[in-house]
Amino acid sequence: MTDFLINNSGLVTFGVLMILGYIAGSMAEKKHYASIKKRESEMVEMPVVNIKKACVDSDVQKSTLVTGSAVISIDYFKRFLAILRNLFGGRVRSYESLVDRARREAILRMKENALKKNADLVINFRLETSAIGKSANKKGQVGSIEALAYGTAVTLRKV
Template sequence: MDALLVKIGIFVVLFSIGWIIGRSVERKHLNDLAVREAKFEHIRLSTDKFATRDQTGHMISANVVISHDYFKYVIANVQNVLGGRLTSYESVVERARREAILRLKQQASELGASEILGLRLSTTELGMQGGMVEVFAYGTAIKP
């Protein structure tokens, strides 16, 4: 009985440490995204496919793979059994999408572009347990 309590105690402590570290990493990434989004807010995004003849375009692409922490994995499994939205995974997908768009904007900025036309996003679940998500973003950087 005492060995079982020790194992449960170790699990709770390690689970708590993982949750705290995971939240800290996620919060830091979200803050970094906000800063970088402000830096590149001057670059417009559009799903329009066509530029005018006097504009120069360059195909650009960016991808990002983000994994969830163990705490989110446990919560997602519970939500999956109960049904409904998997809110713990929504934040992972949102972070990946924002990061991919920012990387695209950074490339556009390096080319001197002011707009990205034909923006497309593709999301793929990676891993056997659905632990990672990849977002691939592409479009055409347009120079004025």
């Protein structure tokens, strides 16, 4: 048995990394989604719109820039799926959830930021995505994506 493991050490390492990547990755993802959904429903009352001018009836008392960003890393399992996807083509399903999580987390952080500033709504909302570690498919490189959400937090004059 020991000999078998030693002779096939490359495969054993690969298997361990895959299992670790899958278990840890899906646990983290599940937990993250639970938190995202909880906070989304908590902050659903705060409007975030992408129009440039605040179409509100009251006067604007204060307006500031608010940002929120999140960086989410891939795991070994997701990367392996994506590499195989490169051969066959089609939707890279394993990366979809990463991008989705990064975007929603960034929006949530931006909203939290706006709430802290006692804003009533966020206008001119924008969302940017960028990759960190462009050579993420190379050996020993860590790939992750960053989503940045920003907008103008507006506080209305209370009458």
